[in-house]
Amino acid sequence: MRYSRAEALRYLRAQANDEAAGILVDTVFLKLRNEVQARHVLQKHTCTILEDGVLLDCGVKFTSRSLAKHLEGCAEVLLLAATLGSKVDVAIRRLALGSVAEGAAAQAVAACIIEGYCDEVQERVESTLKQRPRFSPGYGDWDLTEQRKLFAILECEKKLGLTLTDGLMMAPSKSVTAVIGLSESVACVWNKCMECGNTSCPYREGS
Amino acid sequence: MNFRDLLGKELLFFDGAMGTMLQARGLKPGELPELWNFTHADIIKEVHTAYLKAGVNIVKTNTFGANRLKFAGTDIKTADVVAAGVRNAKEACAGFEKTFVALDLGPTGKLLAPYGDLPFEEAVDIYAEIVRAGSAAGADLVLIETMSDTYETKAAILAAKENCDLPVVVTLTFDIDGKLLTGGDVAAAALMVEGLGADAVGFNCGLGPAQMQKLLPQLLSFTSLPVVLNPNAGLPVERGGKTCFDVGPEEFANLMYDLISEGVSVAGGCCGTTPEHIGAMIAKCKDLPAGGSRPCNITAVSSYGKAVVFGKEAVIIGERINPTGKPRLKEALQNADFDYVCRLGLEQITAGSHVLDVNVGMPGLDEADALVKAVLALQGITDTPLQIDTSNYEAMERALRLYNGKPMLNSVNGTEESLEKVLPLVKKYGAVVVALCLDDGIPLDCAGRVAIAEKIIAKAAEYGIDSRNIVVDPLALTISTGGENANVACEVISTMSGKGINTVMGVSNISFGLPGRELINSTFFTLALQSGLTSAIINPQSKMMMDAYYSFLALSGLDDGCKDYVARYANAPKVSATIVSEMSLFDAIVKGLIGESKKATAVALTKEAPLDVINKYMIPALDFVGAGFEKKTLFLPQLLMSADAAKAAFDVIRDSVGGSGDANGEKVIIATVRGDIHDIGKNIVKVLMENYGYRVIDLGKDVPVEAVVAAAKEHGAKVVGLSALMTTTVAAMEETIEALRKEVDCKVVVGGAVLTEEYAREIGADCYAPSAVSAVNYVNEIFSK
Numbered sequence: 001m002r003y004s005r006a007e008a009l010r011y012l013r014a015q016a017n018d019e020a021a022g023i024l025v026d027t028v029f030l031k032l033r034n035e036v037q038a039r040h041v042l043q044k045h046t047c048t049i050l051e052d053g054v055l056l057d058c059g060v061k062f063t064s065r066s067l068a069k070h071l072e073g074c075a076e077v078l079l080l081a082a083t084l085g086s087k088v089d090v091a092i093r094r095l096a097l098g099s100v101a102e103g104a105a106a107q108a109v110a111a112c113i114i115e116g117y118c119d120e121v122q123e124r125v126e127s128t129l130k131q132r133p134r135f136s137p138g139y140g141d142w143d144l145t146e147q148r149k150l151f152a153i154l155e156c157e158k159k160l161g162l163t164l165t166d167g168l169m170m171a172p173s174k175s176v177t178a179v180i181g182l183s184e185s186v187a188c189v190w191n192k193c194m195e196c197g198n199t200s201c202p203y204r205e206g207s
Numbered sequence: 208m209n210f211r212d213l214l215g216k217e218l219l220f221f222d223g224a225m226g227t228m229l230q231a232r233g234l235k236p237g238e239l240p241e242l243w244n245f246t247h248a249d250i251i252k253e254v255h256t257a258y259l260k261a262g263v264n265i266v267k268t269n270t271f272g273a274n275r276l277k278f279a280g281t282d283i284k285t286a287d288v289v290a291a292g293v294r295n296a297k298e299a300c301a302g303f304e305k306t307f308v309a310l311d312l313g314p315t316g317k318l319l320a321p322y323g324d325l326p327f328e329e330a331v332d333i334y335a336e337i338v339r340a341g342s343a344a345g346a347d348l349v350l351i352e353t354m355s356d357t358y359e360t361k362a363a364i365l366a367a368k369e370n371c372d373l374p375v376v377v378t379l380t381f382d383i384d385g386k387l388l389t390g391g392d393v394a395a396a397a398l399m400v401e402g403l404g405a406d407a408v409g410f411n412c413g414l415g416p417a418q419m420q421k422l423l424p425q426l427l428s429f430t431s432l433p434v435v436l437n438p439n440a441g442l443p444v445e446r447g448g449k450t451c452f453d454v455g456p457e458e459f460a461n462l463m464y465d466l467i468s469e470g471v472s473v474a475g476g477c478c479g480t481t482p483e484h485i486g487a488m489i490a491k492c493k494d495l496p497a498g499g500s501r502p503c504n505i506t507a508v509s510s511y512g513k514a515v516v517f518g519k520e521a522v523i524i525g526e527r528i529n530p531t532g533k534p535r536l537k538e539a540l541q542n543a544d545f546d547y548v549c550r551l552g553l554e555q556i557t558a559g560s561h562v563l564d565v566n567v568g569m570p571g572l573d574e575a576d577a578l579v580k581a582v583l584a585l586q587g588i589t590d591t592p593l594q595i596d597t598s599n600y601e602a603m604e605r606a607l608r609l610y611n612g613k614p615m616l617n618s619v620n621g622t623e624e625s626l627e628k629v630l631p632l633v634k635k636y637g638a639v640v641v642a643l644c645l646d647d648g649i650p651l652d653c654a655g656r657v658a659i660a661e662k663i664i665a666k667a668a669e670y671g672i673d674s675r676n677i678v679v680d681p682l683a684l685t686i687s688t689g690g691e692n693a694n695v696a697c698e699v700i701s702t703m704s705g706k707g708i709n710t711v712m713g714v715s716n717i718s719f720g721l722p723g724r725e726l727i728n729s730t731f732f733t734l735a736l737q738s739g740l741t742s743a744i745i746n747p748q749s750k751m752m753m754d755a756y757y758s759f760l761a762l763s764g765l766d767d768g769c770k771d772y773v774a775r776y777a778n779a780p781k782v783s784a785t786i787v788s789e790m791s792l793f794d795a796i797v798k799g800l801i802g803e804s805k806k807a808t809a810v811a812l813t814k815e816a817p818l819d820v821i822n823k824y825m826i827p828a829l830d831f832v833g834a835g836f837e838k839k840t841l842f843l844p845q846l847l848m849s850a851d852a853a854k855a856a857f858d859v860i861r862d863s864v865g866g867s868g869d870a871n872g873e874k875v876i877i878a879t880v881r882g883d884i885h886d887i888g889k890n891i892v893k894v895l896m897e898n899y900g901y902r903v904i905d906l907g908k909d910v911p912v913e914a915v916v917a918a919a920k921e922h923g924a925k926v927v928g929l930s931a932l933m934t935t936t937v938a939a940m941e942e943t944i945e946a947l948r949k950e951v952d953c954k955v956v957v958g959g960a961v962l963t964e965e966y967a968r969e970i971g972a973d974c975y976a977p978s979a980v981s982a983v984n985y986v987n988e989i990f991s992k
Binding site for chain 2 (some may be wrong): 012013014015018020021024035037039041042043044058059060085086087089090092093094096097098099100101102103104105107138144149152153157158160161163164165166167168169171172173
């Protein structure tokens with residue numbers, strides 16, 4: 001299981017040299033790691049990039065200009081869904097009850113673990129093509145309701161026990177869905193923070 | 208001939224995959240296969256027929272995902288889809304002998320609350336609609352399959368049992384480590400399923416035959432029910448971005464031959480299996496006998512995550528969630544502060560409890576409502592099984608129903624009323640029940656108590672409750688009024704133990720009215736353990752009780768090589784009795800040191816009044832940290848650690864004044880709005896506000912508009928804090944504010960990741976709080992603190 005203290009500290013909005021916070025996230029990682037039941041589904045599809053979105057070989061169209069721009073030059077995409085399972089959510093609630101600091105650190109550590117897990121899954125994909133950064137519903141102008149399309153194609157409920165609430169949140173909460181473009185070269189060097197419309201986001205990087 | 212006549216008596220065969228077959232015939236990814244019951248009925252029947260020709264006895268209807276959630280927003284009626292599915296299967300079966308139609312129920316596609324947002328009873332209702340339609344259309348059995356969550360499985364079984372008389376078969380999907388998606392293991396799930404009255408239990412999907420073989424022994428040992436296996440054609444393999452199953456028909460048949468021989472009663476297939484796989488299996492295995500049911504003598508309770516088995520090391524049942532003599536818990540229950548109840552639970556788990564007793568009965572409280580909330584709160588934070596402890600029958604039924612697992616119930620006694628009211632509930636919800644050796648009175652001798660225990664066991668048998676699901680409480684009466692009381696209790700324990708019946712006892716009653724109670728209690732505990740006591744209701748935070756327990760385990764050979772004992776006691780630190788603190792409370796809070804903060808508070812309380820300690824040290828420290836956070840000289844982790852340290856100080860103060868620390872604080876209502884299940888931000892705000900002495904009424908997450916309005920009215924709160932994390936849920940925030948404006952005169956402060964100052968103004972909030980500190984500052988302003 002991949003875990004980076006530096007990443008966890010960034011999610012926790014701590015200073016990189018904050019020793020007490022470093023101990024906090026490390027401690028929480030030890031309490032959390034046995035609760036992780038990471039799973040994923042991954043599918044490869046060929047696609048056609050349109051002006052206002054992306055058409056997959058299975059007939060489903062994702063409508064988003066940002067996504068289309070992000071996937072420019074890609075003839076194939078990977079669709080990915082991954083989750084750490086609901087035990088992690090239960091553990092985060094449990095830790096938060098005892099200590100708000102541990103609760104917040106657990107959120108940060110779990111976010112870090114799911115991102116690392118997605119990286120690992122992607123690294124195992126055997127392909128001569130290069131992978132673009134993950135792009136998820138909610139990024140740019142890609143409407144969150146399109147999450148339902150990804151869920152239907154990947155059968156997230158059945159395969160992962162990953163579900164959507166009426167408010168389109170993922171449950172278990174420590175989960176990721178994404179589209180990953182495949183192309184000869186990583187033509188698009190994409191900074192997801194600078195593309196995002198939420199300019200007041202505390203996690204915004206590179207501003 | 209019906210299904211029950213054959214189940215477990217001769218080997219029966221399920222069909223294989225439907226989805227795989229439909230995809231091969233043009234079903235698109237993301238398309239709802241159930242609609243093919245209308246649009247492609249011929250293809251559906253063709254698939255059924257292909258399996259029937261291969262020799263199967265049971266075909267699954269094409270209704271796996273047919274539920275009202277899937278068809279929301281269309282004019283498709285679930286009942287019609289289900290009826291069409293059953294009709295197609297029945298028509299296909301015509302002309303084949305010894306065949307049955309299984310009404311197929313899959314997962315709803317939603318995660319149940321509190322893990323997701325689907326309320327338990329709504330899940331029951333969703334399944335009930337399918338069951339009614341399917342049984343009316345003539346299904347022969349109900350198959351609940353591909354379940355990966357015990358809670359949803361329970362909802363489906365209850366729906367089936369409450370809406371038809373058909374046999375119910377349940378198959379769950381485990382991963383290669385033997386875990387459900389929600390974390391449960393084979394034992395926990397099998398215990399619950401059998402308790403709820405299913406006719407057969409087993410595995411499907413997720414794994415191939417080889418992987419299921421590793422999990423099969425556990426299943427066979429934890430259930431007496433006939434076992435069903437519907438594996439995939441091997442583990443799914445990702446190849447070129449597509450999912451493939453590599454086990455071919457011959458190999459599948461060979462693997463299934465071995466599995467069936469271990470005691471399986473019904474076998475078939477799931478993803479990747481075809482009529483060829485199933486046909487090869489039937490050709491190879493058709494002459495094998497069915498495994499049938501097996502005797503199972505395990506007494507165990509379970510949660511969504513794990514099982515606790517009685518009979519080896521005594522099971523410790525933590526007794527502290529009980530308001531009798533606990534003013535702080537009483538206050539928490541009156542204020543619906545279930546976080547406090549959860550903390551009491553967590554402390555006991557840390558101290559060594561295997562099960563938690565939950566009793567919330569007190570005058571002036573709606574016990575059923577409080578018990579349900581306590582059970583839901585506890586099972587949202589721990590997988591330690593719960594013992595539902597109440598004499599209120601309504602509370603009992605509601606808590607048993609919403610419990611996620613095989614519950615323990617405290618208790619039934621030998622009176623006619625208790626037997627008639629409690630035993631049907633024990634049967635329906637598959638509980639392990641505590642049987643008190645009393646009826647109209649408590650017999651003073653062993654023979655009298657054993658006679659009552661036997662009466663209860665016999666009566667339970669009439670209701671179909673196995674004696675392994677009864678745990679006898681001999682009753683510890685205080686030795687201060689009867690010198691033989693301890694001996695009698697121990698004698699009852701050893702008598703029941705001799706009959707193979709498990710026992711449980713509230714140990715501490717033995718010393719009622721005496722000084723030095725822990726000494727008597729712990730010695731009596733050892734005597735009871737030596738007599739064969741298999742579970743004890745005690746305070747696990749009593750060092751003497753746990754010392755007695757661990758030393759007994761070492762002495763009785765239950766602690767192999769005394770490893771646990773050595774680990775626990777070899778390097779035990781010497782506890783210093785005097786409290787010395789070198790740090791001021793102010794510094795301890797600013798530095799976020801919980802231990803120091805507690806000590807400094809205790810020291811401060813020896814010199815100053817509680818209110819002075821709060822106003823002179825705590826509040827200034829919190830202000831200091833809050834200001835640093837706003838100026839960005841301090842960051843989120845320090846703020847939170849300080850909040851924890853202040854909270855610890857506050858707890859010491861509350862305990863010193865007997866629990867009523869903040870009863871007079873100004874009330875603030877906080878909630879995460881409807882549709883939103885993320886509550887970390889709200890919880891941080893709550894802790895900070897409580898540290899400032901506010902009485903925070905926390906309505907939780909996913910809170911309906913009306914509930915916020917009702918609470919604001921009821922409490923006459925001046926401030927309501929609302930949190931929403933997603934753009935999709937800010938709409939609910941706006942609605943909530945609008946509704947509050949119509950009926951209540953209060954200020955509304957809002958926060959959440961996607962909100963901005965401007966956005967907050969647009970939806971009508973009085974204040975936008977970009978951080979927890981700013982929310983507290985605003986509330987302080989309102990109350991001009």
